[in-house]
Amino acid sequence: MMYFNHALRKLAVVASLVLSVSGCAPNPQDDIPLFKTFIAENIDKVSEDPYISSTVRPGDALYRFFVQLQHGRVKEEVYEPLKGGDSESKLWYAKLSLPYNELRGEVYQFLTESMQAGNPYAALELSEQGEFCQRYGKGSARSKLFNKMGLSTIYESDVCDEAYFELAVEGFEKLAQQGDLRAQYFFLKQKNWDQSTETRAEYIQEIIRFAEAHYYQPLMDYVGTILFYSKEENKDISNTQEQHELAIKLLTIASNNNYIPAIYKLYFATINKDEKEKLINKSFVLGDIRMIKYQLFKEQGGSPEQYYYNAIIKELSGHYLFSPEKSGKEPDVQLQAEKFAESIRSSVYIDGFTDSGDWN
Template identity: 30%
Template structure:
């Protein structure tokens, strides 16, 4: 059975409130066709050319890698010393993973978001947008356009330094025309920032009865980002295949395999589902997959249905093999401050 996840569980802050300005139109097709023609790619690249906010070795890489994997325990442990040093990015990420977790952490997160914004983090400021449903849910008394203006100023400062996200978000938050919005999406993709392209495509591909020409264009755009190894595009294409009753086809198997190696949480969950249902696997093989999934993103569901090896040495060896599978995942950060995983 294919795991059907038709929504990406991320808080996407930057598209809220843009309304009709970001609504896909048929007149967009020639613009995107020209973009694809000038940037041809027809198979998965051997390189991972995406604009990541952190690289291995950066101070916050392990923390955000934990956030991306939904390993909140790892993320919180890694972030804590940086929060104590008043690092604004660490404050933002810490607030992002605790704000809805308890009655004690929710007010603590509010202060962290605010302090992070004051120290220059635009995503922290944008969290308090009145159009952010998470702000309305937890901090409705402080959600205001003043915070959006603060975010605009901060993004503009980043844009001056050539930051691709700063350039994109300073444009889309500045009341662009529809054509300006589309050009901003294209420019971001040309600079290896693919979230805007995927979000644009998803608006069309997820419609119940989309225009067929627009739907074809949306899939082309998702494939473009997928060929560049961008995980949200891989997941969106998998959801599209499942929605169209092709859950067991060759394409979805290819997407799952690619997603597994790139750290897709959806692909890893599907990995353990397939293992549980696969009668050709031994109990040890199923245990290794279940344990690997638990290590990777804390999904321990399958471990409740599989017996662990009773021999101590066999258990040690199985756990080592599980860890090895996790270690084989390519460590690339694809989330950012505008796209934070939800619980």
């Protein structure tokens, strides 16, 4: 049984999304002048607001949940209350439960309930682009396994349908018209403006517009096209020195506005020791548990410094990264870690489009 009007199957929205672009493939080197004014006006601005680029702020619905999710605290006491919440809460309960085969029926239930309540992210999750479809839909490895085992998969014929994507598009269209930047970026990606020299400048201007509103995921996606990991060199590289410098400047702007993914990427892209130290301090204050873990593994095993980082991780995530060794200094170090953890003002970078592998 489908949970929305059959007429939605005939929506022509999807067809109108994809812009047919022509012309030569763009050269990223030509992008550099397009960013010149934006960089000049923003490179030296440093925000003191820890939440300026945060998806949600303290006091907002689900702020505490998103912070705990980023910190790796996803035990029952964290996400169980989501089951009784609104469509957004149900969506996140479903997304958290996706890896568990035994919960697939419950996941499907909550996704459909969230979708019925008008949440386009839930509809997208059930479409061919969604993780639920890819994990459990018809033709998936799990679906074939369940069928061999004689287990019921009554919903498999009701997911991965194009109509789910059409419904998601309709929902995102409403959000975009209301000024939702994430929904607007969803549509920008469908247009493929970045793939042609004829529309490349418009694409860059949109990336800049999002960044000026402190929504930095589009900028990060762009940086990923000019600064990418080389297995041979074991570091991020660019095709030209000018593109590398552009990437550093764009990451610096996002980092100056407390966007955690940019701080993390910039740390590994810069070689200046003083700058690295500043980035470490900034990321710690914003509660980036990935950076804290990284620093922990750099310390000598059993050292007070390593225990300090381990204790901070325990305060944030609810568990030590590894069982700490006992030492005479442990009580003092533990107290310092607890005090520091209390001072953290966590910025949130997760949204409905964030892949589960990038949550923490």
